[in-house]
Amino acid sequence: NRYTNDTAYITTPWFMELITQRRLNVHHLLKVVFESAEATTHHLLVLLDYGAYLCDCCMGTNLGIPCRHYFAVLRAMRSPPISFHIGLIRLRWLNDPNLDISSVPPVTLDLVETDRRIPVSGHILSNPLHGRGGASVLLSLDGTPPPPTQTISAQEVFHHIQTAVRTATRGIQTQEQLAQFMDRMAEVE
Incomplete structure (x- = not known):
């Protein structure tokens, strides 16, 4: 390892x-x-x-x-x-x-x-x-x-999203990879 x-x-x-x-x-x-x-x-x-x-x-x-x-x-x-x-x-x-x-x-x-x-x-x-x-x-x-409806703080939401985005974008190195990632993000909306 x-x-x-x-x-x-x-x-x-x-x-x-x-x-x-x-x-x-x-x-x-x-x-x-x-x-x-x-x-x-x-x-x-x-x-x-x-x-x-x-x-x-x-x-x-x-x-x-x-x-x-x-x-x-x-x-x-x-x-x-x-x-x-x-x-x-x-x-x-x-x-x-x-x-x-x-x-x-x-x-x-x-x-x-x-x-x-x-x-x-x-x-x-x-x-x-x-x-x-x-x-x-x-x-x-x-x-x-x-419960799934439990309210969480905006700061906690922000940090969870940042962690997820950092993990998802870790391998992006080219403009093409970035464009593909942005397209996938647009599909989520």
Whole structure:
């Protein structure tokens, strides 16, 4: 792996703003740096106090599976040990989407924490940005996604659109490619 598409999809200021707006309780803020001479990027990873995480690569929030930056931290951080919970993976990826994840204990690299349970729904654990007001509010949610009519701020809309456009335009290098992209955008309207 040459880290050719290992870029952050959220800028650091916007990443911090998301965490602040949602009043998420940060347990650790980590900078993940690769030890390869080929790697020129770094990533910010936030471990939240109830076992969830956020990374500026957005793989966890977009795809619903933990990113390699999370696993690098899981492997490297021994004190305090980071635990992994099956709830970090969205239910749609599991063999049994009806699995009661609250009955599954978290694990570290060394042991299963049999005496500890995560009282957070899988929806919130796999995508902590859907929470409103930190872990105390997250614990009271029933795990259903927010309603599609829920109002979001103009700033959040702007940043989501910017992220999508940046991803869609990353390979554009010629006038012809730009014209094709603009035609596709006109079709969307």
